[in-house]
Amino acid sequence: MRTKRQNLLETINGGNPDRFVKQYEFLEVIMEAPLKTRPQPGGTITNEWGITFSWPQGQLGPFPVHDEEHRVLKDITKWEEIVKAPSVEFPDERWAAAIAHANSVDREDKFVTVFFAAGTFEMTHMLMGMEDALMALYEEPDHLHDLINYLTDYEIRYAQKIIERIKPDALFHHDDWGSQAASFMSPDMFAEFYLEPYKRVYKFWKDNGIELIVHHSDSYAANLVPHMIDMGIDIWQGVMTTNNTPALIKQYGGQISFMGELDSGPLDHQEWDPKVIAEHVERACTTCGKHYFIPCLTQGLNVSSFPGVYEATSKAIDEMSKKMF
Amino acid sequence: MPKIEEVKVGVQTGKTKLVAGLVQEALDEGAAPMEILQAMIDGMDVVGDKFSKGEIFIPEMLIAAKAMSKGVDVLKPQLTEGGAASLGTCVIGTVKGDLHDIGKNLVAMMLESAGFNMVDLGVDVSSEKFLQAIKDHDEVKLVACSSLLSTTMPALRDTVDTLKKSGLDGFSVLVGGAPITQEFADKIGADAYAPDAGSAAKKGKALVKAG
Numbered sequence: 001m002r003t004k005r006q007n008l009l010e011t012i013n014g015g016n017p018d019r020f021v022k023q024y025e026f027l028e029v030i031m032e033a034p035l036k037t038r039p040q041p042g043g044t045i046t047n048e049w050g051i052t053f054s055w056p057q058g059q060l061g062p063f064p065v066h067d068e069e070h071r072v073l074k075d076i077t078k079w080e081e082i083v084k085a086p087s088v089e090f091p092d093e094r095w096a097a098a099i100a101h102a103n104s105v106d107r108e109d110k111f112v113t114v115f116f117a118a119g120t121f122e123m124t125h126m127l128m129g130m131e132d133a134l135m136a137l138y139e140e141p142d143h144l145h146d147l148i149n150y151l152t153d154y155e156i157r158y159a160q161k162i163i164e165r166i167k168p169d170a171l172f173h174h175d176d177w178g179s180q181a182a183s184f185m186s187p188d189m190f191a192e193f194y195l196e197p198y199k200r201v202y203k204f205w206k207d208n209g210i211e212l213i214v215h216h217s218d219s220y221a222a223n224l225v226p227h228m229i230d231m232g233i234d235i236w237q238g239v240m241t242t243n244n245t246p247a248l249i250k251q252y253g254g255q256i257s258f259m260g261e262l263d264s265g266p267l268d269h270q271e272w273d274p275k276v277i278a279e280h281v282e283r284a285c286t287t288c289g290k291h292y293f294i295p296c297l298t299q300g301l302n303v304s305s306f307p308g309v310y311e312a313t314s315k316a317i318d319e320m321s322k323k324m325f
Numbered sequence: 326m327p328k329i330e331e332v333k334v335g336v337q338t339g340k341t342k343l344v345a346g347l348v349q350e351a352l353d354e355g356a357a358p359m360e361i362l363q364a365m366i367d368g369m370d371v372v373g374d375k376f377s378k379g380e381i382f383i384p385e386m387l388i389a390a391k392a393m394s395k396g397v398d399v400l401k402p403q404l405t406e407g408g409a410a411s412l413g414t415c416v417i418g419t420v421k422g423d424l425h426d427i428g429k430n431l432v433a434m435m436l437e438s439a440g441f442n443m444v445d446l447g448v449d450v451s452s453e454k455f456l457q458a459i460k461d462h463d464e465v466k467l468v469a470c471s472s473l474l475s476t477t478m479p480a481l482r483d484t485v486d487t488l489k490k491s492g493l494d495g496f497s498v499l500v501g502g503a504p505i506t507q508e509f510a511d512k513i514g515a516d517a518y519a520p521d522a523g524s525a526a527k528k529g530k531a532l533v534k535a536g
Binding site: 131134 | 385391477
């Protein structure tokens with residue numbers, strides 16, 4: 001039986017996997033690594049960028065607060081005065097848990113993985129609000145380019161630090177680029193603003209020891225796949241059923257792999273049903289096949305919003321492995 | 326190209342720096358303010374259709390709405406004198422427990438461009454707050470409610486239920502949001518469902534006209 005790492009590589013390289021890769025099993029995400037203050041359920045925090053997040057009790061996640069009082073960047077032409085990237089210097093004790101975790105991982109079996117969020121596009125709308133971030137594409141393109149480069153430089157500084165400390169094998173990088181039905185911007189506009197900065201940052205990660213780049217965008221983004229390939233993404237995690245994943249695999253398999261096809265919305269809710277999950281897993285596995293595809297909930301980490309859903313999904317994938325391998 | 330057609334195309338293509346001047350030129354040439362306004366609404370209809378079909382994206386819709394807003398600023402004094410046509414008031418908000426505002430804001434923008442006077446209650450809006458807004462404003466013809474999470478779908482159901490059983494009338498209820506479907510909208514008794522901002526404007530207009 002292949003290790004999780006071997007099986008993943010066989011799957012994304014079109015080789016001979018001996019089972020389906022089961023969701024996030026190949027990634028050991030080092031969440032202890034210092035980055036920035038994370039919102040917690042039921043609380044409101046302001047992080048090191050000055051962005052305020054609220055997480056209502058009982059809801060699925062945090063939301064940036066963009067009322068007049070809390071929006072960080074109200075005029076993008078003044079971004080250099082307002083936006084101050086936090087330091088990437090953390091004392092040894094802040095790294096201790098992350099280093100211990102990374103050292104405990106059997107790297108023959110799993111990829112020691114950096115978690116990085118939010119990506120440059122999300123950062124622009126977390127700082128400015130979505131409308132302003134998208135209007136700036138037309139109205140203040142030069143300032144937006146400069147801000148994106150500044151955010152990219154910050155990520156590279158952070159990458160240097162974490163690579164020194166834990167010598168990761170993989171990067172799990174969040175940046176949502178669309179809604180469930182469409183990308184937020186056209187592929188041409190995406191290329192104009194985000195392609196080169198992402199090529200720069202992902203090249204830096206890869207030039208410094210990262211073997212695998214897994215990018216999370218739980219959305220429609222089929223029209224952006226050529227750019228994903230160009231920027232060096234190995235696996236797009238979060239691919240929703242709206243993308244027609246089997247067609248994407250047929251067209252782009254071998255250049256990029258797809259991880260998802262199990263939309264969290266209809267599966268991960270209060271009244272979740274293991275039978276429904278099993279039906280969806282069967283559909284996903286039979287339509288997408290054994291290569292360039294990893295069945296996975298579209299959620300952006302190895303958890304579910306409702307207890308038991310992630311595990312039931314994994315169990316259903318095991319069943320499909322028995323049937324199909 | 327007739328000036329009024331230039332206004333329409335200017336809105337459609339998001340010419341934020343030109344539309345105000347084009348509207349003024351159209352007025353100077355003797356076009357009726359209502360005719361110019363209708364040209365801009367028609368331009369936004371085209372934008373909404375293209376968005377629904379995936380031919381354009383959110384930035385293009387935002388920039389077109391901003392262009393229209395610049396044109397409306399020039400027209401406003403004239404429209405007030407002549408009595409602006411309106412589809413009535415629309416109360417909009419994201420339901421209790423849900424802080425998503427992007428989709429709701431896009432829908433508000435498109436409904437405003439279609440001719441509604443908007444009352445935007447923001448996010449995390451209780452059903453009582455929706456009711457109060459209907460009481461507080463004249464001519465509420467449409468209430469648009471958004472839910473973006475499977476966990477806030479019950480709040481959407483409660484809101485629609487509260488509105489329908491309130492004894493207040495004269496308005497329709499339009500619902501939408503990522504997890505919402507036509508089937509769910511029917512089940513909770515909403516008058517209409519819109520899958521995106523472009524079709525929300527169409528549905529809103531249709532509801533009022535059928536009214």
